[in-house]
Every structure is written in C-alpha cells, then in structure tokens.
Amino acid sequence: MKAAVLYGKGDLRMEDRGVPVPGAGEVLVRIRACGVCGTDAALFRGEYPAAFPVVIGHEFSGEVAALGKDVGGFKVGDRVTADPNVLCGSCGYCRGGLGHLCSRVSSMGVHRDGADAEYALVPAVNLYTFPETLAFEEAAFTEPLACAVHGVDLAGVRTGDTVLVLGAGGMGNLIAQLARLSGAARVVVSEPIAMRRDRALENGATDAIDPGAGDVGEALRRINPLGADVVFEVAGHVGLQAQAVRLARKGGTVVWFGVAPPDKVAEVSPFYVNENEIRILGSYNNPFATDRAVKLLAERRIRVDNLITHRIALGDYPKALSLFGGRDTVKLMVTMGA
Numbered sequence: 001m002k003a004a005v006l007y008g009k010g011d012l013r014m015e016d017r018g019v020p021v022p023g024a025g026e027v028l029v030r031i032r033a034c035g036v037c038g039t040d041a042a043l044f045r046g047e048y049p050a051a052f053p054v055v056i057g058h059e060f061s062g063e064v065a066a067l068g069k070d071v072g073g074f075k076v077g078d079r080v081t082a083d084p085n086v087l088c089g090s091c092g093y094c095r096g097g098l099g100h101l102c103s104r105v106s107s108m109g110v111h112r113d114g115a116d117a118e119y120a121l122v123p124a125v126n127l128y129t130f131p132e133t134l135a136f137e138e139a140a141f142t143e144p145l146a147c148a149v150h151g152v153d154l155a156g157v158r159t160g161d162t163v164l165v166l167g168a169g170g171m172g173n174l175i176a177q178l179a180r181l182s183g184a185a186r187v188v189v190s191e192p193i194a195m196r197r198d199r200a201l202e203n204g205a206t207d208a209i210d211p212g213a214g215d216v217g218e219a220l221r222r223i224n225p226l227g228a229d230v231v232f233e234v235a236g237h238v239g240l241q242a243q244a245v246r247l248a249r250k251g252g253t254v255v256w257f258g259v260a261p262p263d264k265v266a267e268v269s270p271f272y273v274n275e276n277e278i279r280i281l282g283s284y285n286n287p288f289a290t291d292r293a294v295k296l297l298a299e300r301r302i303r304v305d306n307l308i309t310h311r312i313a314l315g316d317y318p319k320a321l322s323l324f325g326g327r328d329t330v331k332l333m334v335t336m337g338a
C-alpha cells in the first residue's frame, strides 16, 4: 500500500508498504479521506515531538476492511472515523478521568502510524461509525471538530455572549460555528485572508475583521464596547496569544487553542490578568467529544463541505504540505480514491 512516511524534520517519503494485519482488538481501515492539520505541518517543520519514522495523518475516515480477534460492534464495510489518540488506561490521568492528558498517550500520525496511507490499523475502542449521508471527506473533520468541541466546552460559551475567534482557517471556522450553536449573539472572526473571512460569514459568524486593515481591539469594541466574553486564539501565534488577553472583557475567558512552537514565549502582563480577572485556558485534544462531533456532522449542524479548498491524491502528499497555510487555502483534504 502507498503511505506518506515522515522520517524526521523535512524528511517525508512516499513508500510502498505491506498492508498491516489487525491484531487483537484492532480494526484494519481502508482510508478514504484524511485532512491536513497544523500538527502535520508542525511535525514536518520539526516543531512537534514525534516517534519517527511514522505514517503521518490523524483526521481521517474510511471503511472497515478487516477485523482483528475479539472485535465486536463493527463489520466489514462500515463507514468509520476515529479518535486517533490511544490512551494507556492505567496512568494517573487515565484513572483520574483525564485520559486526554494521558502520560503514555500514543497518537496516530504522531507516535504510531497514521492515516495518510491506503490502510491504517485502529484500536476498535477508538472507532466511530457514521451514516451514509455523510461523505467521507466530511467525516474526516470529526477529529478537528471534536477538538473544537472540547475548546468550546472549556470556555463555557453562554447564550448571548460575544465570542472572538482569532484565525479563521479550518479550525477557527469550526470554533466559530460551534460558538454560534452554543448561543453566542455575536461571533466575530479576525482573519487576514479574505476567503477565510467569507467562509466564516457564510457559515454563521456575524462579523469579520481584517486585522491588516486596522486595530482589532477598536473594531471589536465597536461591536461590543466591553470586549469579548470569550476569545479563542486559533493561530498558535504567540504575539496573538498575548494580544488575546487584552481583547477579552474584564472577567472574560481566553482560550489558547492554537499550537505555538514549543520554544516560544508569550509576553503577558500578570498585573493586567490579575486586575481584570482574565481566565486563560489551554485546550488540548478532544475528551468525550468525538461522539458529539460525529452527531454534529451527521445532523448537518456544522458545515464543512465549503471549507475544503484543495483535494490532493495520496500519491501527491508532499504537495499538500507545501500548499498548507497558503492564502488560497482553508482545509486541504487528502483523498485515497474510490
């Protein structure tokens, strides 16, 4: 089978490998679509720790091709997507109900082989079925949507809130839609790329700011004079993460959702955070959110079809990484053919 294998920083190779055989508790999935994520780009740039060599890709959907021993609840041909994070089940975090922070987590596409390949092995406990009404490339949004659901859970968006989303790429677009679904009265996106702003407005954001055209804080305060009840920083840019703190209202919440390079530091005034009682939260992975993400997609409460700007055949995977982040992109989708 064809697979996109990352050997280290900047070293991605297309390989031909044998189709893996599912062990006990595992399912062999024939991959049909796999989204390209900021984490994949960060892995390629050497900005995210991983176990090399590894088949890249963790936002996928496909069909069950074969079942390992002792797998119940699935049959060959089922349409499936997955939570790619395999938890140890026995560390202090797993036992404490915080499995997404598992000390020994093994994530597909990072620590174990992922889904930019024709087939992938997935533990059955990580698999979720989805209905035929949902296209494979739509279902491939399950993992990023589940992460967005967790971020919105943590933030505690309330009905009537003003929510600011800094960065309206694929993930920012999902968070903006979830904020609207959670009852926010105003969902404001700030994004330098016009096409991404347009998609956000099309999908339910109420306002879009071009940060290149003027001061974001001023534009925000014209919409809500106190500032935002909740600010999501989705770009993973430390300057923006620092700025986010001053865009929240007093007592407001800031979610650092974007993944910043591990060696970068944000300059935030503790005095300001203290005096204004700002809540700053990290949001990591997708605990108890995958099931809800599948339902949101299947019930068409979240729109993803218009976020896909590029479809790239698996054989052209290196092209996907070179396109990532470009001004004409929102979401890149790797497809594995019919």
Ligand SMILES: [Zn+2]
Pocket (backbone or CB within 6 Å): 037, 038, 039, 058, 059, 143, 144
């Ligand atoms: Zn991802």
Ligand SMILES: [Zn+2]
Pocket (backbone or CB within 6 Å): 087, 088, 089, 090, 091, 092, 093, 094, 095, 099, 101, 102, 103, 104, 105
């Ligand atoms: Zn654990």
